[in-house]
Amino acid sequence: MSTLAPPRPAATRATATAGLRGPARAVVRQHxxxxxxxxxxxxxxxxxxxxxxxxxxxxxxxxxxxxxxxxxxxxxxxxxxxxxxxxxxxxxxxxxxxxxxxxxxxxxxxxxxxxxxxxxxxxxxxxxxxxxxxxxxxxxxxxxxxxxxxxxxxxxxxxxxxxxxxxxxxxxxxxxxxxxxxxxxxxxxxxxxxxxxxxxxxxxxxxxxxxxxxxxxxxxxxxxxxxxxxxxxxxxxxWPAVTATYGSSRIDDFHPDRWVVDSGYLTGTGERLPFGTCAGAGDSGDTCLDALGVTGRYVDYHPESHxxxxxxxxxxxxxxxxxxxxxxxxxxxxxxxx
CATH class of the missing domain: 1.20.120 (Four Helix Bundle (Hemerythrin (Met), subunit A))
Incomplete structure (x- = not known):
């Protein structure tokens, strides 16, 4: 008379089912x-x-x-x-x-x-x-x-x-x-x-x-x-930057937590000039800016909310x-x- 093996406990079966099986188990063992x-x-x-x-x-x-x-x-x-x-x-x-x-x-x-x-x-x-x-x-x-x-x-x-x-x-x-x-x-x-x-x-x-x-x-x-x-x-x-404009060619209140994208000068006609404009003019830099019609500054930046x-x-x-x-x-x- 053959002897039947007793069934595995339910807890053992649940543990085996909950574990990794098949290809996933093979990947874990292999690597x-x-x-x-x-x-x-x-x-x-x-x-x-x-x-x-x-x-x-x-x-x-x-x-x-x-x-x-x-x-x-x-x-x-x-x-x-x-x-x-x-x-x-x-x-x-x-x-x-x-x-x-x-x-x-x-x-x-x-x-x-x-x-x-x-x-x-x-x-x-x-x-x-x-x-x-x-x-x-x-x-x-x-x-x-x-x-x-x-x-x-x-x-x-x-x-x-x-x-x-x-x-x-x-x-x-x-x-x-x-x-x-x-x-x-x-x-x-x-x-x-x-x-x-x-x-x-x-x-x-x-x-x-x-x-x-x-x-x-x-x-x-x-x-x-x-x-x-x-x-x-x-x-x-x-992401689109925010633009701040200033009525002077100098900026005194710009916050350091702003991520600057671009900055430069503004003329009376609204034209944008690069920040390096008149950089080689030395002490006569303000005179150079006045001659170009500079009336202010602009700064494109990202605030921390961006x-x-x-x-x-x-x-x-x-x-x-x-x-x-x-x-x-x-x-x-x-x-x-x-």
Whole structure:
């Protein structure tokens, strides 16, 4: 008489169903070293930034208890050394945030290189993808798993690192940069996520098109670099600027938190002259401006309220390009492997 194996407990079945299965599980196992490296990098960055922020916060508390002010830094003042120590401490926090912001810029490029090379290009180049396709896994399902698992990991890593960077920025009291600085702007808001998704999509398409590990990785890195550099040059023009006019050729009340797009002189007829007009006239510069009929100044600028419109336009372009790359990747895969 045969003996039937007892059914597995319901809890065991639920655990197995809740876990990763099929191609997604295979992707995690195949690239577990890469995912572990990503976790390690993010954890080290988070721990380092949190430690620096807490240290600087402690120093700020000690400085506040002395009753000294930041302006009391003349060599003869009793607070000079305390002020210098406090400012040095704040500078360490600024440096820590700069490293975290640099990591937010570099990680998307790493995502794109990973997708183009180890995740897609290497498998197509070596032919190991056929093994998955012969085990009841369609090409579309294979590509979906290849995209979904790294996307979840990249989004989680970006959100964690971004949240800690924002928290550290809230503890900074000195050395604040303008909101429009390239490093700060490109790592604030939703842009880090947009760049990460763009890099993943472009890397996937590069791997499918080139089917070569090294060439795909190089192309993905170059495209990501072009995107970062290109937007740093044109993002100032992604939203209409505000124009301020002044009745004098000098400006005394311009706010430093405004991102200047263009500035120059206005003539009585409303004509705009470049800011460098009469720059070589020396002491007779005012005479030169009067001779040209200059009656005032103009400044085209972005106020801080334009931060989110600029962010959303740039993010929208990146996400649209990412969606197009993913669409082309699936169409290409379907055409080559119907």
């Amino acid at each position: 577990r070293r890469t995912f572990q490296l990503l976790i390690l990098v993010v954890v080290l960055a988070v721990v380092g930034l949190v430690a620096v922020a807490l240290w600087v916060g402690h120093d700020a508390g000690l400085f506040a208890s002395t009753g000294c002010q930041v302006g009391d830094d003349s060599p003869s003042h009793a607070c000079a050394q305390s002020v210098r120590d406090y400012m040095d401490s704040q500078l360490r926090l600024r440096a820590g945030r700069s490293w975290a912001e640099l990591l937010l810029v570099l990680l998307p490029a790493a995502y794109g290189v990973f997708m183009a090379g180890p995740a897609i290009g290497r498998e197509l180049e070596s032919g190991t993808h056929r093994l998955a396709w012969t085990q009841s896994v369609s090409p579309a399902r294979w590509l979906t798993a290849k995209l979904a698992v790294p996307t979840v990991a990249a989004v989680a890593a970006t959100l964690v690192l971004k949240a800690v960077t924002v928290w550290a920025a809230g503890r900074s009291e000195q050395y604040e940069e303008g909101w429009y600085f390239d490093g700060l702007h490109s790592t604030s808001g939703v842009l880090p996520l947009a760049y990460a998704l763009f890099a993943l999509a472009v890397g996937t398409l590069a791997g499918l098109l080139l089917r070569s590990t090294l060439r795909s990785m190089a192309v993905a890195a170059v495209i990501q670099g072009i995107a970062v550099y290109g937007f740093s040059r044109v993002r100032i023009h992604l 931060r989110w419109p600029l962010q959303l336009v740039e993010s929208g372009i990146l996400l649209a390009a990412a969606a197009l790359a993913v669409f082309v990747a699936y169409r290409l895969l379907r055409r080559l492997h119907a």
